[in-house]
Amino acid sequence: MDAARLHEYTDDMTQALSIDDVDRPDITRSDGVVVEVEGAGWCQTDNHIVEGMWTDYVEQTLPMTLGHENAGTVVDTGEEVTLVEEGDKVICHPVMTCGKCRPCRLGEDMYCENLDFPGLTTDGGFAEELLTAERSVIKLPDGVDTTDIAPHADAGITAYHAVKKATRELNPGDHAVVVGVGGLGHIGLQCLDAMSATTITALDLKEEARDLAEELGAHHTVDPSSEDVAAEIDSITDGVGAQQVIDFVGRDETTALAPDIVAAGGDHHIVGYGGHVHEPSQSLVDGEFSYKGTLVGKYPELQELVALVDRGDVELRTSRYDLDDINTVAERLEHGEIEGRAVITP
């Protein structure tokens, strides 16, 4: 079958992946599941993987098929699988977990001590078929399109995961700031609006992104290139600051906003990872705020997000591309030229 594979790390996205002919996956474990991929989202993390930015954090053996935001139809199952059967439409949680280690037993999928991450540590979904496991698939409600929903497998639950943590701390009258209304941010914004009664302010350099934010429920928007963000948030929040800031950008200039815009006792959630956190310790102490790193969401959180999609609360802006066009997608995302999320249909 065809698969888009990374052979060596490069900063040249036009050469990111090559389309290889590889064997279809075999099930070797009792809980194996093979999915015919009908949608595989391309995301910023794919660019980072191509650039070699994850080699410090995980082990990767090249060549490797990328693609960690997958949905499709079950075509084969291991002998002890009961959760799904052939023909079922599923979305795939991005990681394969053991279900036995203490983190798994605590429900903390992402901390699994025996974790595989197809598309990051093993072959992913930019291919006709994907080998995953029973603990990674969620059967979709009738009427949910596998191609449309694919990016929720990672972009969606990452945004959802951060927002869920934030909403637990937010009350009516409180303020939340969404930094960056791109692929993740525009999902996070809708989750925030659906799950809380908070006043939302969205920050983005692009006018179209700010317009989209307003359309999706933001009460205020700020343009950091022409407005003084600290002063605007101060004015919007009556000098109190935002109880929760969700930073989908994570660059030096966005993390540096925290001391000025986070309310006392509040949180600055780091979702994007384009740069550094750099602050005096005294600044965290004086404002008693936190920088909270936030990873991909858990399997049950993907179930919750699917429920939100099924309720009509979250709309995903997607555009579809053939497997052959995958490097064009990589190149265009690198230059910020993809609106919403690009989905490959292998």
Add this chain to the structure above:
Amino acid sequence: MDAARLHEYTDDMTQALSIDDVDRPDITRSDGVVVEVEGAGWCQTDNHIVEGMWTDYVEQTLPMTLGHENAGTVVDTGEEVTLVEEGDKVICHPVMTCGKCRPCRLGEDMYCENLDFPGLTTDGGFAEELLTAERSVIKLPDGVDTTDIAPHADAGITAYHAVKKATRELNPGDHAVVVGVGGLGHIGLQCLDAMSATTITALDLKEEARDLAEELGAHHTVDPSSEDVAAEIDSITDGVGAQQVIDFVGRDETTALAPDIVAAGGDHHIVGYGGHVHEPSQSLVDGEFSYKGTLVGKYPELQELVALVDRGDVELRTSRYDLDDINTVAERLEHGEIEGRAVITP
């Protein structure tokens, strides 16, 4: 009366404060309380104030009497005071709060919108008498010595506040790391031991501090100058990391430990503020850990700490000094030559 006052910011601790003759305080509000000071702790924050390090964070009008860790005997009360009466032995929560603003109503004293902080923003307790208010005093149980307990008013509840947050996340079998076993750290360690069934590892450069840590309940100690902290914690925690790190130092080299020693989903609490937090956003994301700034504890937390002291769970190492020796104390703390906490007895 005599009062030790700051006239100008200086790095020379031998000239830090001068002993002035000032008027005794007058009660002008219905809830005013005057306390004859029997113990006033000197802390690292006093050195920072003398150096002008707080001018970016609060407004200060010099000259000002320092001293924010106070205990003594009530000598005068405003007309609507019911909580204490003349002759009562009390410890003073370091801030005076309005009790009306939303943070106060949420129980968040330290975020009070109308906060006074004697010794930081108004005259403090390095004087014979201190003007405070009913909402700042806690009547002591019989048998608790006012001089001995004074440093708990700030050092104590700051340590307690951080530890309390940490213990809420700690289970038997989990690991906590205490960074720095000085004035705050040795209190925090004892609180941690009393309030949880966690394995505690203490880090300190000084051998005496590490010995003290073991005496006070630490299960392991590490010397960062001669041992590889990350490797030691890895070994102690079976590769999992510490669920909670409480950093009483807050220097560049201690905050930099987080990615290597904090378990996935865990927290690095910033209590000390000697330096910077400086990490790639990706590091917080990948380990899903937080840097949590942590401020002075709340009034009810001081009640809880007094209960711990009354139970015999927390022992404070103090040494006593006359008001006239205050600059010697400042100088010696600057050079790390004070063991436990210095208490001024004006």
Add this chain to the structure above:
Amino acid sequence: MDAARLHEYTDDMTQALSIDDVDRPDITRSDGVVVEVEGAGWCQTDNHIVEGMWTDYVEQTLPMTLGHENAGTVVDTGEEVTLVEEGDKVICHPVMTCGKCRPCRLGEDMYCENLDFPGLTTDGGFAEELLTAERSVIKLPDGVDTTDIAPHADAGITAYHAVKKATRELNPGDHAVVVGVGGLGHIGLQCLDAMSATTITALDLKEEARDLAEELGAHHTVDPSSEDVAAEIDSITDGVGAQQVIDFVGRDETTALAPDIVAAGGDHHIVGYGGHVHEPSQSLVDGEFSYKGTLVGKYPELQELVALVDRGDVELRTSRYDLDDINTVAERLEHGEIEGRAVITP
């Protein structure tokens, strides 16, 4: 001034209160506030007070002016009041708290050890003027009508308080059941809808109440008189049960639903108090559910509810009555003949 006062406990609502001529209230404390009452909600609790049902729980000295859901205009203030001034439109939190006791310091207004409850333990708002205190008044946003908002002072925050606790436990895809869509229930339902993305099922014996529920956001309604509630909830929730049940009725037959309709680990919140909780201990153990008693909300929760009203998220159905018609209101509520909330305009 005119005031509607209870002289003796009775089951005859036509004789509930008498309109007496009493002195206007005097401010004797520095934080006193007198409010000219423009709206005072009549609620089920008033019927219970008239019947003597609260004598086991609080001390009451008759005669007493009832009325604990008050809003109006500030006409006088004590000398240390800073939060409001004459002419300000305010809603009154139903209790007066000391701000000094440990519960107050924890933000737990309702557990204040020195609490007064105008309309329950001291003179209330069914009068031209009400004596309250600075810690009980919340300034209203422009455009909010004092008569319309009055019932939120108790009915509203009681519903809000229960719903807020419930929403902290609810995720998208989870189910909540609202038992009783009357004065409190119709507010609670709207709060639930605004603050979460939960599937809501409303139970009520009356068709109009069920219709109102659907109009206000309920996804399902059930008529307990003609449908098998347990079977319906089982079907709606795919056999899992509702994670949170909010029981605005609290009668024997509604509390008895818990073992059959609450999901494992879930809660049955008791807001109404018409009857008993009566279950085998084994039933609570086996389903690991809780019966959670829930009281009036706190002052900051009333601020949050005012924010919800200001956002347009909660609409209150009210009808207005003169002070002279107060016993008619009492009588009609007793027979379930009041739609929404009755507000007295003294």
Add this chain to the structure above:
Amino acid sequence: MDAARLHEYTDDMTQALSIDDVDRPDITRSDGVVVEVEGAGWCQTDNHIVEGMWTDYVEQTLPMTLGHENAGTVVDTGEEVTLVEEGDKVICHPVMTCGKCRPCRLGEDMYCENLDFPGLTTDGGFAEELLTAERSVIKLPDGVDTTDIAPHADAGITAYHAVKKATRELNPGDHAVVVGVGGLGHIGLQCLDAMSATTITALDLKEEARDLAEELGAHHTVDPSSEDVAAEIDSITDGVGAQQVIDFVGRDETTALAPDIVAAGGDHHIVGYGGHVHEPSQSLVDGEFSYKGTLVGKYPELQELVALVDRGDVELRTSRYDLDDINTVAERLEHGEIEGRAVITP
């Protein structure tokens, strides 16, 4: 092999089980684990099962081997088992869970939708060998005796689970009440003492139990047969009540204590299930307290309890019996004549 089996429900404990010769268990699933039983605790629940008290809550097919508190040595493993191997000493979590359903994914083992409970719904551990599964076994630290630790498999984690919930709400200076210092209560008391800095009061009718309580860390004991419990708790807690009550008895007279002894906002945890909860709804509302049903603890909680045992924080009083003496044990427990926990050594 020999197995003690229930053939029909009876109130006559002398006839409770019969020793039958049955086949050794076979592994049919990839995750199966066979344990040679070295300790199997007999508990009150076994008496309740014999009496048929669980037939309303679970499905049981007789005859069935009882025994749900098991520990021993692994003697066989399914082909995909990696967590343990033959020869490993293990304690068995009492339930077998699927690891796939939503409750399992949330870490809520006890709510598993495909749960087996050996000794309650399938053959248990009063036999030479027990069939269980990889997700149910926990490898023991060196030096922990399998016979001694067996009762922790159910009695221990049930007590631990309730106490863990309670400690999350307890602060220094707060009060906890332990109702019943029997098999579960004496474990719960030690966990409470190790995991919090709370003042503990223990209630028990028997003098030896109260003596044991004091030995294990209780600060106060009360004899309900000769003392007025409400008055005693009122005096011990300065009129505030206990923030957390853990009721290991669950009879009408113990659950009825709640309104009088639970502090406002506190919880009465129902662990034992000998009787009913029966209170006016108004009583729960007025005191804003909860009755919290509490089930067996989760797998990670058993890990945490094993850690507590390994630290030396929890000591279990056990006595050992042969399989042939099992009905004697049943009979003696029925009459309250077993001290600590009885462990069968098949």
